[in-house]
Amino acid sequence: xxxxxxxxxxxxxxxxxxxxxxxxxxxxxxxxxxxxxxxxxxxxxxxxxxxxxxxxxxxxxxxxxxxxxxxxxxxxxxxxxxxxxxxxxxxxxxxxxxxxxxxxxxxxxxxxxxxxxxxxxxxxxxxxxxxxxxxxxxxxxxxxxxxxxxxxxxxxxxxxxxxxxxxxxxxxxxxxxxxxxxxxxxxxxxxxxxxxxxxxxxxxxxxxxxxxxxxxxxxxxxxxxxxxxxxxxxxxxxxxxxxxxxxxxxxxxxxxxxxxxxxxxxxxxxxxxxxxxxxxxx
Numbered sequence: 001x002x003x004x005x006x007x008x009x010x011x012x013x014x015x016x017x018x019x020x021x022x023x024x025x026x027x028x029x030x031x032x033x034x035x036x037x038x039x040x041x042x043x044x045x046x047x048x049x050x051x052x053x054x055x056x057x058x059x060x061x062x063x064x065x066x067x068x069x070x071x072x073x074x075x076x077x078x079x080x081x082x083x084x085x086x087x088x089x090x091x092x093x094x095x096x097x098x099x100x101x102x103x104x105x106x107x108x109x110x111x112x113x114x115x116x117x118x119x120x121x122x123x124x125x126x127x128x129x130x131x132x133x134x135x136x137x138x139x140x141x142x143x144x145x146x147x148x149x150x151x152x153x154x155x156x157x158x159x160x161x162x163x164x165x166x167x168x169x170x171x172x173x174x175x176x177x178x179x180x181x182x183x184x185x186x187x188x189x190x191x192x193x194x195x196x197x198x199x200x201x202x203x204x205x206x207x208x209x210x211x212x213x214x215x216x217x218x219x220x221x222x223x224x225x226x227x228x229x230x231x232x233x234x235x236x237x238x239x240x241x242x243x244x245x246x247x248x249x250x251x252x253x254x255x256x257x258x259x260x261x262x263x264x265x266x267x268x269x270x271x272x273x274x275x276x277x278x279x280x281x282x
Contacts, residue, residue, distance in 0.1 A: 065145055072142030075135055079116055088146055101211070102149020103140035108207035110136045122191035123214050150210045158202040159234035167235030170228055174219065183240040188215055198241045205233050
């Protein structure tokens with residue numbers, strides 16, 4: 001029932017405006033509260049879904065070791081963990097990290113007996129290996145699967161069909177300065193040395209070129225292609241290791257130093273005799 005008086009219209013309109021003013025904030029509050037509830041429900045659902053799927057994702061991210069690598073891990077945990085750490089991350093002052101060194105490095109170091117290290121020296125010396133071939137392969141596989149890195153080709157003969165002449169040229173350019181022209185090795189600085197390589201196997205020579213142990217530089221596939229590495233191995237195995245000296249007397253295979261001394265001595269003696277002969281004739 002409305003009032004016919006002007007005052008009644010004003011009072012009714014005022015009451016209506018007050019009701020609308022009171023109802024408007026309540027509507028906004030309800031909408032905001034509903035949005036917050038929906039957002040909270042979405043977060044709860046997302047968290048629940050992640051909780052359910054997280055173990056599966058973690059299992060997918062963690063690589064499963066092969067049987068050979070598992071055997072290698074068992075050997076590693078017994079013989080190598082004290083120096084290289086439980087996860088091969090290295091131990092300061094004892095041993096470097098093995099992450100990324102690859103199977104080739106492990107095969108060289110373990111296969112030649114340099115590792116496990118007997119004692120801290122300027123250079124790890126070759127000695128009778130502690131692990132047999134199968135165990136060395138298992139350790140190599142574990143380190144390879146753990147962090148990746150350089151790998152060797154399969155097989156024991158890695159120089160079949162290679163170019164011996166080209167291998168000799170590459171050897172003289174890249175290797176003779178340290179290992180000498182005859183492959184007998186030589187002294188380096190700080191108590192280190194380049195070892196004799198005439199008794200090394202194909203895989204040991206290939207691994208050394210690929211990984212660069214001790215002071216040796218790394219000859220990756222960008223420096224020496226795989227076929228060039230095979231050429232170098234062929235030269236070492238078919239010329240140096242078999243004591244072939246197509247030039248005659250090798251003079252100890254120590255390179256141009258001994259050859260120069262020999263030429264100097266022979267030349268001086270020949271000149272002295274020539275001078276005495278000429279003096280006697282005159």
